[in-house]
Amino acid sequence: FFCPKPMPHLMSATRGFVPAHVATAQRVREVSRDVSHRQGALFMAEQFDYDVIIVGCGVGGHGAALHARSEGLKTAVFSGRDVGGTCVNRGCVPSKALLAAAGRVREMKDAHHLKALGISVEGDITYDRASVAAHAANLANKVKGNLENSLKALGVDVVEAKGVLAGPHKVMGDGKVFTAKDIILAPGSLPFVPPGVTCDEKTVFTSDGGLRLERVPEYVAIIGSGYIGLEFSDVYTALGSEVTFIEAMDRIMPTFDPEIARVAERLLIKPRAIDYRTGVFASKVTPGIPGEKPVTIEMIDAKTKELVEVLEVDACMVATGRVPNTKELGLEELGVETFRGFVQVDENMRVLTKPETEGGEVVPNLYCIGDANGKLMLAHAASAQGVSAIENIKGRKHAVDHNTVPAACFTHPEVAFVGLSEEQAKAKGEKEGFKVGKSIGHFRANSKALAEGEPDGIAKVVVNKDTGDLLGVHIIGLHAADLIQECANAMAAKTPVSELAMMVHTHPTLCEVLDEAFKGAVGRTAH
Numbered sequence: 396f397f398c399p400k401p402m403p404h405l406m407s408a409t410r411g412f413v414p415a416h417v418a419t420a421q422r423v424r425e426v427s428r429d430v431s432h433r434q435g436a437l438f439m440a441e442q443f444d445y446d447v448i449i450v451g452c453g454v455g456g457h458g459a460a461l462h463a464r465s466e467g468l469k470t471a472v473f474s475g476r477d478v479g480g481t482c483v484n485r486g487c488v489p490s491k492a493l494l495a496a497a498g499r500v501r502e503m504k505d506a507h508h509l510k511a512l513g514i515s516v517e518g519d520i521t522y523d524r525a526s527v528a529a530h531a532a533n534l535a536n537k538v539k540g541n542l543e544n545s546l547k548a549l550g551v552d553v554v555e556a557k558g559v560l561a562g563p564h565k566v567m568g569d570g571k572v573f574t575a576k577d578i579i580l581a582p583g584s585l586p587f588v589p590p591g592v593t594c595d596e597k598t599v600f601t602s603d604g605g606l607r608l609e610r611v612p613e614y615v616a617i618i619g620s621g622y623i624g625l626e627f628s629d630v631y632t633a634l635g636s637e638v639t640f641i642e643a644m645d646r647i648m649p650t651f652d653p654e655i656a657r658v659a660e661r662l663l664i665k666p667r668a669i670d671y672r673t674g675v676f677a678s679k680v681t682p683g684i685p686g687e688k689p690v691t692i693e694m695i696d697a698k699t700k701e702l703v704e705v706l707e708v709d710a711c712m713v714a715t716g717r718v719p720n721t722k723e724l725g726l727e728e729l730g731v732e733t734f735r736g737f738v739q740v741d742e743n744m745r746v747l748t749k750p751e752t753e754g755g756e757v758v759p760n761l762y763c764i765g766d767a768n769g770k771l772m773l774a775h776a777a778s779a780q781g782v783s784a785i786e787n788i789k790g791r792k793h794a795v796d797h798n799t800v801p802a803a804c805f806t807h808p809e810v811a812f813v814g815l816s817e818e819q820a821k822a823k824g825e826k827e828g829f830k831v832g833k834s835i836g837h838f839r840a841n842s843k844a845l846a847e848g849e850p851d852g853i854a855k856v857v858v859n860k861d862t863g864d865l866l867g868v869h870i871i872g873l874h875a876a877d878l879i880q881e882c883a884n885a886m887a888a889k890t891p892v893s894e895l896a897m898m899v900h901t902h903p904t905l906c907e908v909l910d911e912a913f914k915g916a917v918g919r920t921a922h
């Protein structure tokens with residue numbers, strides 16, 4: 396995330412400190428805007444302590460704060476003493492640090508792969524668990540520090556307290572009431588622990604406990620085969636654990652495109668010390684005592700609810716999704732009802748009194764971004780929504796197109812996608828009367844992948860055959876998370892596949908896997 400160097404500041408009579416380059420850009424934009432609207436906004440802003448108050452300083456709140464300052468808005472953030480939130484402290488950042496270390500261990504232990512490249516490693520490959528854990532913790536602290544510095548450098552006031560809504564335009568914290576013309580809620584989410592599961596965060600833990608890597612259990616059960624479960628299975632098996640997945644749905648990786656999930660099973664599950672149960676709930680999980688008493692997991696059939704198996708393991712990770720952290724926000728003060736805890740918003744991130752389908756109405760000057768609104772629980776979506784909320788506050792109507800936001804799972808190899816799965820596209824095609832086509836590019840036919848000795852994987856492009864529009868792209872293979880960006884940009888820019896097939900891709904790169912898929916989608920063959 397962006398961490399600017401301290402910059403010279405300009406003083407603005409009504410809005411506090413504004414960085415020089417930002418002030419210039421702002422003047423240009425303001426001249427082109429409706430003057431009467433601007434004068435109205437200035438008049439309003441002067442009545443409040445701030446133009447905007449943001450409650451929660453995860454990546455969503457931080458993204459909103461940075462954009463607010465670049466727009467010259469006087470901004471305060473309530474951080475609850477947790478700058479960086481889930482992503483930086485308990486999510487994306489430490490998990491990717493563990494994945495990076497574990498990935499190296501896996502690679503260096505793979506004598507067969509190394510030999511193919513002409514490399515041999517003498518002796519055992521070892522790692523120091525505490526040092527791997529420290530790498531993750533140190534990285535999280537460093538990124539958190541970067542975020543804190545960026546807020547300071549841009550002149551955002553950080554209130555360390557938790558913020559609670561105290562009425563329209565009012566947030567209470569530290570026993571004081573702060574006022575702002577607009578308020579953005581960004582309180583994020585917490586791990587979901589299903590009923591019957593007891594977490595001691597030592598032998599039975601969520602990702603919060605797992606990321607501390609206090610031990611590497613010999614045998615670990617992971618409940619849920621979504622993003623968190625998969626990424627942790629990658630870490631644990633690389634570090635020597637055996638894993639059993641317990642998945643409620645009737646197939647492993649149910650949230651991924653089925654064809655990609657099948658390839659993933661071949662690449663990420665079968666060759667590793669992993670087995671799984673599907674169609675079962677973990678109905679009762681009882682913590683153990685390391686080295687003395689195992690963790691017990693009772694599983695019931697997802698349909699009949701009959702007990703089917705009791706598993707004894709050294710540790711159990713609960714990776715069954717996340718719930719919004721919205722209980723103590725004071726939403727009732729503004730007459731806001733949540734849906735399963737999620738704050739309902741319209742496409743402009745404006746808070747609704749209840750779901751739109753039940754006649755929810757916009758609450759003036761109140762926005763909610765990130766995991767707490769449940770639109771898309773990803774870090775970059777949270778921060779994009781923060782930017783979007785500020786655009787709307789500035790009077791420039793904006794909506795994030797969530798259909799073109801990419802997602803990635805950082806296993807080895809990675810899985811990434813954007814847009815609709817093939818199944819979803821077909822269902823849409825049937826409903827709306829268009830034909831769906833697909834085309835696949837292969838890593839095994841790619842020079843760069845072969846040079847790396849990593850020829851496994853595919854990129855699948857799903858298109859509307861009638862219009863040539865890209866409906867979705869799904870990739871499993873080396874650096875899939877980077878490769879997906881080209882496709883997300885193409886979808887956002889509405890570039891038809893006929894044009895993508897004519898674009899020139901660097902040789903030799905992994906991008907040529909996409910080139911092959913784009914060309915295939917219009918009936919051509921790649922070189």
Ligand SMILES: Cc1cc2nc3c(=O)[nH]c(=O)nc-3n(C[C@H](O)[C@H](O)[C@H](O)COP(=O)(O)OP(=O)(O)OC[C@H]3O[C@@H](n4cnc5c(N)ncnc54)[C@H](O)[C@@H]3O)c2cc1C
Pocket residue numbers: 450451452453454455456473474475477478479480481482483485486487488490556557558559581582583584602623720723724764765766767771772773774775776777805
């Ligand atoms: C293990 C794991 C790995 C992940 N990996 C990825 C990944 O690789 N890529 C990706 O895109 N996403 C990933 N995610 C998801 C990502 O972390 C979230 O989507 C993202 O953090 C959401 O950002 P947010 O700002 O909405 O909420 P959060 O990051 O949860 O931040 C909300 C903040 O608000 C604070 N807060 C709550 N209430 C108040 C209050 N009343 N006053 C003040 N502060 C308050 C919270 O303490 C927190 O600091 C991962 C999540 C987990 C758990």
Ligand SMILES: NC(=O)c1ccc[n+]([C@@H]2O[C@H](COP(=O)([O-])OP(=O)(O)OC[C@H]3O[C@@H](n4cnc5c(N)ncnc54)[C@H](O)[C@@H]3O)[C@@H](O)[C@H]2O)c1
Pocket residue numbers: 589618619620621622623624626641642643644648649650675676677714715716717771772773802803804805
């Ligand atoms: N790389 C990334 O972008 C990344 C990484 C980690 C987390 N995240 C975000 O964090 C969120 C949470 O991740 P997650 O993996 O916990 O959730 P998820 O929704 O991705 O997967 C949860 C899985 O658990 C299963 N499940 C739920 N209850 C169950 C039960 N009682 N017994 C057995 N199985 C059960 C579900 O069927 C599902 O497959 C995700 O929404 C994701 O957006 C993203």
